[in-house]
Amino acid sequence: MSEAGDKLYSFEHSMELFSEAAKVIPGAIYGHVSPTLQVPGFFPYYTARAEGCRYWDIDGNEFIDYMCAYGPMILGYNYRPVEEAAAAQRALANCTNHPAPVMIELAEYLVDTVPTADWALFAKNGGDMTTFAVLVARAHTNRKKVVTVRGHYHGVAPWCTAIGHGGNTPEDHLNNLQVEWNDLEGFATLVRSHPDEIAAFIAMPYHHVTFDHQVMPAPGYWEGVEKICRTEGIVLISDDVRTGFRLHLGGSNEYFGYKPDLITFSKAMGNGYSISACVGRKELKNAAAKVFYTGSFWFSAEPMAAALATLKALQETSAVEKIYRIGKMLMNGLEELGSRYGLEITTSGHPGLPFMRFDEDPDLYMQQIFCAEVTRRGSFFHPHHNWFISAAHTEADINETLNHAEAALKAVKRQLNGVSGRRAII
Amino acid sequence: MSEAGDKLYSFEHSMELFSEAAKVIPGAIYGHVSPTLQVPGFFPYYTARAEGCRYWDIDGNEFIDYMCAYGPMILGYNYRPVEEAAAAQRALANCTNHPAPVMIELAEYLVDTVPTADWALFAKNGGDMTTFAVLVARAHTNRKKVVTVRGHYHGVAPWCTAIGHGGNTPEDHLNNLQVEWNDLEGFATLVRSHPDEIAAFIAMPYHHVTFDHQVMPAPGYWEGVEKICRTEGIVLISDDVRTGFRLHLGGSNEYFGYKPDLITFSKAMGNGYSISACVGRKELKNAAAKVFYTGSFWFSAEPMAAALATLKALQETSAVEKIYRIGKMLMNGLEELGSRYGLEITTSGHPGLPFMRFDEDPDLYMQQIFCAEVTRRGSFFHPHHNWFISAAHTEADINETLNHAEAALKAVKRQLNGVSGRRAII
Structure with a gap:
């Protein structure tokens, strides 16, 4: 798929190690919706080193992440102020x-900066806290x-997996009861048919499913959800595990303008250190x-010190604004490239967690080739899952990636011209 | 409660901080069955520093842990080889x-050293893996x-809490179905009444409940359980989260002589770094x-490097044997002191996780005073939960603790003589 001048990555050592791993680990690489497994041989397998917005796999391939x-x-891999805070606490x-x-300092910091937070507590996984939030809602509402x-x-606990x-x-x-995203009337109907039975409504601040466009809340959606919850005594849980601190430091609900009763955070909170949090309104504290609710490592102070340093650095460096700007540059650049090459691209989601799809690509065939070709040139693009932007990404990084993307688009065109029928790699 | 010569700890700064914490954290210190909350003012609240088998609280009190x-x-807090391995990976x-x-190295190490392990995978909490083991058993047996x-x-997931x-x-x-510990006939009866319905039997290798003596498996118990499981196609899960690596490096089942299908590990595996594992027989790998099953931090390499270094150090230093010897010295010493002061003490459990009770103390009144008085002299004794011994504890530490215990026993006697009626502090 290459043309003169392209240096394409290969994953030979990685694939060998993957075969070794498969002997002692079920599935070799478990969990995560991973393009490595879905499109074998085109995406990285194992990380050797990471720094800033880049990492290197065990074949020596370098990726903008x-x-x-x-x-x-x-904030970037190996971000010094966070590493130093973690080391000092360790x-x-x-x-x-x-x-x-430091646990109290961290709780106080969240109470000061997150409007919903009158209190906070901490665990390890995002899923620890989504389950906790549901238990709190049940204890509160009976x-x-x-x-x-x-x-x-919302995690892998049996209640929240398919x-x-x-x-x-x-x-x-x-x-469990289920509604469709942005279907306010559906929610109202469901609530009417279960009077005094519903403890909680839990949702992400906006809609990101794998394999498809992200969908923002419709005008009036969150306002309507909040009103129904208040009227009916339903605890409103904003699951900000994935989105948290990329849209707004006070919780993504502040970005969209709604007031939940409980918010769950994790992922970006400690810049990679394992921590999650549930914060809530004072009415839910009892x-x-x-x-x-407890765990062997939930009082561990290293991730709490890292989280406090991360949250402070995000504020001090205006990271949210930077992430928005850089993510928008990537989204616009990809859409422009698509137009230029006659392969129309639509991006979706908040610029901190963007995704893209080709307009005419129902089976993701072009998407998979394109992301693989970008990745093999040095920018890791996941074909099926929303992406994430960090404050360590610079305009120069985005320009380098757009160069990878342009070369990849040419490769997609060659591929489309060279085959008679379309077929997805998976 | 003191006599001349005793220097008793106080917790003034700790109790002030606790009051501050209560404003922003539900319960101030959540989770853990904590004597700090159950017997306020007599046990430590917050850790300032830890090294070896000792730590210091924020009032400057020093404890043998x-x-x-x-x-x-x-292996001891801040154990250099583990910290260096974690730092190098970080x-x-x-x-x-x-x-x-390192994930593959760690899996291979477990497969090499744990007889039950044909494969391994990793998460953050012990409870992540006990739930996973149950899901695997269900997927295997249908x-x-x-x-x-x-x-x-087995953790705080709703299925396994009361x-x-x-x-x-x-x-x-x-x-869920439930049996009593060591009741083989009860298990057999339960299995007969649920033919082809039971996916798994999950239990700790031996019985430790809070507030009471620990109970070892009765002769033939595990052999009988194993036989029923094999005959009836029930997956036998050994929950070694608490006990793992203190009784035997191949799993506590090796110490007791049974062969589970799945083992869950966590706690001691990374000497404090957050990691858990499920290992199993090849028949369960598919x-x-x-x-x-996945989590945001489950591929984190720092805790895996720490775990690999911990397991190697445990083996190289014959830690299991040392822990047994030191734990036994403590248990024997406490029983001797009890006899000497006419307050008979019986210890229970494996010496790596010992517990004690006074023989005539049904309401734990003496137990609570005794443990508080030991703790206020510099050895942290939990009155309600089994204790843990590390390889960093030395004979000198045990002797120092037995001195604390002797002074505490005198204080208990004074207290018993000074009050007309008995009443537990809580």
């Missing part, structure tokens, strides 16, 4: 019998049902204290 | 889009029911690959 560890990296104490004082939005991801995922049972979903 | 972060610390890459090669032992702790915990619903327990 548009996944940011699927979200956690927001030198004192990390995981011990008790919290370190009701059982939870309304989710079809396609929204029925039919290995090992799940129908019983795991007995208290219920939160009633839920028995 | 008999909880070891509730298990994770096994300098390369921690949380990125892909695993680092059955739904899970048998647990009353009082065994009904009535805040936010839980009866539906969370619809597929089922494990079928369960969609």
Whole structure:
């Protein structure tokens, strides 16, 4: 698929190691919706080193990273102020019998900067906190049902994964109700048909499903959801695990203008250190204290120190504005390139978590070739999952990536001209 | 409660900070069955610094630690070879889009050293892996029911916490069945009454509930359980999250002589770094690959490098033998002191995770005073939860602790003589 001048990456050592890994790890690389597995041989497998907005795989290939560890990296890999804060705390104490004082500083910082937060507590996974939020809602309302939005991801706990995922049972979903995104009338109808039964409505601030465009909230949607929740005594949970701190430092709900009762954060909060948080309004604090919830590493102080340093650095460097600007530059650049080459591209989502699709590509055939060809030139583009932009990405990085994208578009055109029928790689 | 010569700790600064924390954190210190909350003013609240088997709280009080972060610390806080391995990996890459090669090294190490392990995968919490193990068992057997032992702790997921915990619903327990510890006939009866319905039996290798003696497996118990599981096609899950690597480096089942299908590990595995693992027999590998299971930080390489260094150090330093010897010295010493002062003490459990109770103390009144008085002299004894011994504890540490215990026993006697009626502090 190359033409003269293109240096295309190969993944030979990676594929060998993958074969070794498959002997001792189920699936070799588990979890994550990974293009490495879905389109074998065209995407990176193992990270050797990471710095700023770039990383190197074990074949020595260098990538400008548009996944940011699927979200956690927001200031750049190995960002000094965060690493120094983590190191300083580690030198004192990390995981011990008790919290370190930094836990209180971190909670106070969130209470000061996140309007919804009258209190905070911390865990390890985003999913720890989405489940916790639901338990708090149930403890608060003394009701059982939870309304989710079809396609929204809240973790891998059985209650929030699709029925039919290995090992799940129908019983795991007995208290779940589901609505479509942006369907305010559908939500109102559901609520009317379950009077005094619904404990919580949980949703991401906006709609990102894999394999498709992202969809922003319709005008009036969140306002309407909030009104129904208030009227009916339903706890409104904003799951900001994926989006948190890329749209607004006070919670993505501030960006869209709604007021949840509980917010769950994780991913970008510690610039890669494992931490998650649930924050909430004071009315929910007693219920939160009633839920028995703990973990062996939840008082670990290293990730809390990293999180505090991350949140401060995001504020001090106006990272949200920078991420928006850089992400927008990428989105505009890709759409312009698409027009120029007659392969129309539409981007979607907030510029901090952009995605793209070709307008005429229902089976993602072009998408997969394009992302593979960009990736093989040095910019990691996931063909199926929304991307992430960090504050470490510069205009020069975006320009380099747009060069990769232009060469990749040419490769897509050659590929389209060279085959008689269309077919997706997977 | 003191006599001349005793220097008793106070917790004034800690209690002030606790009051501040309560403003922004539900319950101020959540989770963990904590004597700090149950017996306020007599136990430490916040860790300032930790090194070896000791730590210092924010009032400057120094403690020899008999909880070891509730298990994770096994080689000593700030153990250099582990910290150096973590630092070296961190300098390369921690949380990125892909695993680092160390994930495969760690899986291979477990496959080499844990007889049950034909494969391994990793997460953050022990509870991530106990739930995963149940899902794997269901995917493998195409059955739904899970048998647990009353009082065994497998995490805070709704399916494994007691009904009535805040936010839980009866539906969370619809597929649960329960038996008593060491009741082989009860298990056999349960299995007979649910033919072809039981996916898994999950239990800790031996019985440790809070507030009571630990109970070892009765002769023939595990052999009998294993036989029933094999005959009936039930997946046998050994939950080694708490016990793992303190009884045997191949899994605590090797210490007791049974062969599970799946083992869950966490706590001590990374000497404090957040990591958990599920390992299993090859027959379960396909089922494990079928369960969609992932987390934002599950490929983080720092805790994997720490875990690999921890497991190697445990082996190289014969830590298990040392922990047994030191734990036994503590147990024997406490029983001797009890006899000497006419307050008979019985210790229970494996010496790596010992517990004690006074023989005539049904309401734990003496236990709470005793542990508080030991703690206020410099050895942190939890009155309600089994303790943990590390390889960093020396004979000199135990002797110092036994001196604290002797002074505390005198204080208990004074207290018993000074009050007319008995009453527990809580």
